[in-house]
Amino acid sequence: MAEVTDKRLILLITCMSAFITPFLSSSINIALVSIGKEFPGTDEIMLGWVVTAFLLSAAIFVVPFGRIADIFGRRKFFIAGLGVIVVSSFLCFISNSVPVLVASRAIEGFGAAMIFGTAMAILTAAYPAKERGKVLGINMAVTYTGLSLGPVLGGLITQYLGWRYIYGGIMVFALIITLLAYLLIKDEWRYPETEKFDLPGTALYTVMLFSLMYGLTEVPGAHGFALIALGLLIMIVFFWWELRNKNPILKVSVLRKNTVFMFSNLAALINYSATFAVSFLLSFYLQYIRGYDYQTAGIILIAAPIIQAVFSPLTGRLSDKVEPRVVASAGMGLCVLGLALFALLTPETPLILVIGGLAFIGLGFALFSSPNTSAIMGSVEKRDLGVASGMVSTMRLIGQVMSLGIAMLLFSLYMGRIELIPGPNPALMSSIQTAFIVFAVLCVLGLIASVMRGDLRKKEVPVPAAPQKH
Structure with missing residues (x-):
């Protein structure tokens, strides 16, 4: 007890x-x-x-x-x-x-x-x-x-x-x-x-991530692209170092040999990159293009997280009985449908379709997130659970910044730096539609990564038994 x-x-x-x-x-x-x-x-x-x-x-x-x-x-x-x-x-x-x-x-x-x-x-x-x-x-x-x-x-x-x-x-x-x-x-x-x-690996990782994430917030400025290029260069050095280090900060060898861990993390990164900016984009759509006040827009936008909160415990239990790859991939597919629906938005789109798109994404993310996290945490040994937990959070945080970076980049390309006012705005509408097209394509790639991960059950079975015999 x-x-x-x-x-x-x-x-x-x-x-x-x-x-x-x-x-x-x-x-x-x-x-x-x-x-x-x-x-x-x-x-x-x-x-x-x-x-x-x-x-x-x-x-x-x-x-x-x-x-x-x-x-x-x-x-x-x-x-x-x-x-x-x-x-x-x-x-x-x-x-x-x-x-x-x-x-x-x-x-x-x-x-x-x-x-x-x-x-x-x-x-x-x-x-x-x-x-x-x-x-x-x-x-x-x-x-x-x-x-x-x-x-x-x-x-x-x-x-x-x-x-x-x-x-x-x-x-x-x-x-x-x-x-x-x-x-x-x-x-x-x-x-x-x-x-x-691994202190040198930590230093490389810190500079790499700072350069990439700060660079994304500064795009489309020249210094933004320069920082991203620097981050990618340091990434190559970082992976080279980690592969040769006996006690790496990030076990790159696990990423290479553990397909469940690698593709589950990749799927998480893509999913957050494709979905985090949804409420950001829809807030502009609802307030500036449709003319809803803050309270009304906020009530509409909480539809997705409420559905996520309600269904996440159920999908978590489902992944205990059904292979997580199947459940998570189904969730990613629902996210694709929701994003594709938003790519068709116009100033006259019925509100029920907006709420329907949010419902697809909310249920899709509930189906994806818990089983995907379970697959990541279940694919490593207990001694590596801290790093696995850190990777889950890192994929989420990097994906969030990338998602906002993509949205802001498209705003800059379509509209430049102008003050937004309520009313008809074709440039804003076009940037929102394009963003959702990009996010839908990203989610398709995430669906492919989710399917390719392999089965967690096959990997989990032998893991507990082997160490106990020594």
């Missing part, structure tokens, strides 16, 4: 932590206008960095922290990450300028990386393989709940208390989780036999 209770406590605490980051991400988007008004003279690029600084920091550090946690203890790093969230949220709360807020958000991303790199690994290690899909589905449902409640609660908090209290609330919530984790989680899940930490 104690074992069941311990597992449930771990599920509760990791789910509470899973709520924080999506809530911070979706709620602060609502507050950007309020922040700009409080600090006059702040341009849209600087306000955009309030969001981007968090994503950049989290993506850069999540894989290194996953490996460090494998060596020194996942519990320690999970609790430390929650502590960083507490401190950084307080710094956001007392920020006296936008640059200070951006720096505080970067620290917040640093803490989020420590949580990303450990929470999923802790949850996966605590539950047997036959229950993995179910608990990961519950965890994903909480994530989507945070994503869904962010705009609603963030808007209410900003309107009645002010944007700072978004961070004040998260500070208190994270402090509660920190105390619960410290008092109730006893296991450390430490694998010191991984030995030396």
